[in-house]
Amino acid sequence: MSGNEAIDPAAQARCLVDLADGESGIIRTNGDRKSTEMGLFPGARVAMFRNRKSEHSLVIGAGDARFLISRAIAKKVEIE
């Protein structure tokens, strides 16, 4: 498909917080060192298990592990 040039690249950048329950994606970049070292590194597939606007943390799965992750950190994780 051509036409990628018509899409604003900034609009394509999604963060981990943008994933809805049940959605999954692959980490493109992670600006948080601790979570990277814990396994949320670029290329890892993550699935969102719980994302509620009213809650400060998200529950995600990466590989076989499950994590509780603050929104502040999840905002630093870019998904493709």
Add this chain to the structure above:
Amino acid sequence: MGEGLTVTLVGNPNTGKTTLFNLLTGARERTGNWTGVTVDRAQASFSQKGRTFRVTDLPGIYSFSPYTDDERVARDYLIRNKPSAVINIVDASNLERSLYLTAQLLDMRVPLVVALNQMDVAERHGMSVDPVHLSQHLGCPVVPMVASRGEGAEALKAAVLEIAEARRLPAARILYGDAERSVQRLQLCLIVAADDAGVDSRWLAIKLLEKDPFARGLTEGVFDAIVDEENARIARHTGQKPEAAVMDARLGFIRGLAHDVVRRRLEMKRRLSDIADRLLLSRPAGIPVFLCVMYVVFWLTVWLTQPLVDFIDHVFGALLVQGPRAWLQAAGAPKLVTSLISDGLGSGLTTVATFMPPIFMIFLCLSLLEESGYMARAAFIMDRFLNRIGLPGKAFIPLLVGFGCTVPALMATRTLEQRRDRVLTMLIAPFMSCGARMPVYAIFAMAFFPRHGNAVIFLLYLTGALLAILSGLVLHRTLFKGEVSAFVMELPPYHVPALRGCLEHVWYNLKSFLMRAGQVILLIAVLLSLANAALDWGSAGREQAEARRSAAGRAMTVVLRPMGVAENNWPAAAGLLTGLMAKEAIVGTLEVLYSHADGGTQKERPEQAFDLRAVLRGACESLAVGYGWGDADASRPDAGEGLLAAMRRNFGTRAAAFSYLLFVLIYSPCVAALIVLGREAGWRWMGFAVLYQTMLAWMVATAYYQSATFFSAPARAAVWLGGVAILASAGIGVLHLLGKRVCHEWK
């Protein structure tokens, strides 16, 4: 035959590291389902073909970054001790994540053996890992294992023997892409410095590029200029920070490795734990389940253990205090010796022993919650509430422990990464009414609220929790300003707790608590009894000694009068002082001092014949009544009507009694807790806790008493209430001012 060899076990949390340690050594280390089970290093040995291996189990870590204490400790241990072999336990079902630590071990150039554990779990989840291929890539032995079933242990021991004897280093090296040239250039400059420091020069070069303070310390900053130059070069070429470029290259190596050796047949799918989490983390079910769990913990630790505390108090009191006193007096021992052994040593040991039931139960509950995996979920449930007082959800765990005993609660704050969170949690944890205050509440409830005793006790617990929240709000807005720290926490899968493991954990903690707190309590008990004996010695007679004691006591009531402690009720003030040693000591103090002050019949007690059987029978009856199996009238021989009547006489009103209980609930933590607070947070914060809690206790108790008695003396009450309001405002003002001075500590 031959010298002993050393082996160090390193791995991520929840990879079966402690299980492997126990499997290799036959030790009984506790395994768990919660990050940070191995709090300290554990050591044990095993033999293989005549060689003895000393195995050290390091805390579970995700990396060797210098950002957390446990990671720093593990890295420093490896560098300083240079083990003959390092076993890196790797979770086959989470290989990519585990390999981050492996990659760092490759950089460190240690004699490495990889234990590829949980092969069964990987298989179950549709993954297959090729250990031979992985071994070729890493250039070191890789042993597939299922440690929980003992599979692979012998092969691992054989591999460890081979590597340790030859001290063979892994053949693989990670190449750092755009940063590789800088690594090599720096490495050349560091050969001598690395040799002097006893580390690998390449590792040192990588760490310096990553701006690791430990590595910089090893080179004493001598190479700062060249490091800066290389870092600038990396930044120019990659457009990234050098540490990010190094990390990217490391992650690239891991991805490539995982791609080669892992075959995934199934996509990630929801597990049973995920289904349970959908329910237990949801608002409609999660909060009620959480409240039920907390209620059960509360019930077990408070209500179930209280009769046992009384029982131990009676039995140990008889065997270690009353018995020795009677026997020493009969043998004509000097008064000082009698006082030292029975009132000092005996009372101290009795106090320590009475801590055992609540501590045992709270640790058992905590252990069950950890093992089951529920603890991490409780942290999630509480996250949104604790965020309002500036704390992350993880801080809930120490607060929960505080209901058992403040000492382990303070220790449990170690799981929090930020110092600000740790100190704030340590300051509010003592408001969670600990088990030691229960005997005080119980005796006052019997004396003043015989019909509604349980409601009064529950109200006190609730007041403690509310004050913790209020204090958290105030401290968050004054001394502990700042954003709630972000955190990542692994949610372990739910497990059925292994009772044996839980009991071993409980025993370890109980032993550690008894050793730690016991020493302090014993010392203070002995010093107090010596001071008491010295007062008797230095006085012309018993009357003069009593007069001096009561004069000191009366002086103490001066500040307590606005909260309803009358001048003649000086034993209540003295009780608060001994309560600093251990809160339940307040009851014993009141009992002894009221009998002295009232000149009652109990003065004759030392001369009464000591009947061990009668005391033990009384203790058993008290235990039976406590659990609802016996006749209530036959129990509590010591806490009989004499004490209750004296309390009613001396306190006069329910308002004064409840105000005293409020003070007991809020004022300074006991000495054992203060020592731990000083050690964990710093002596400055310990001083702050004593001052803050004691002033708050006085204000709350005074405000309550003056409000409750407002109509009997409106003018006096208004003055005191106004005084409390002014003091509270001034206190908040001081906290604001102090906040400006200490805020830099949290950056």
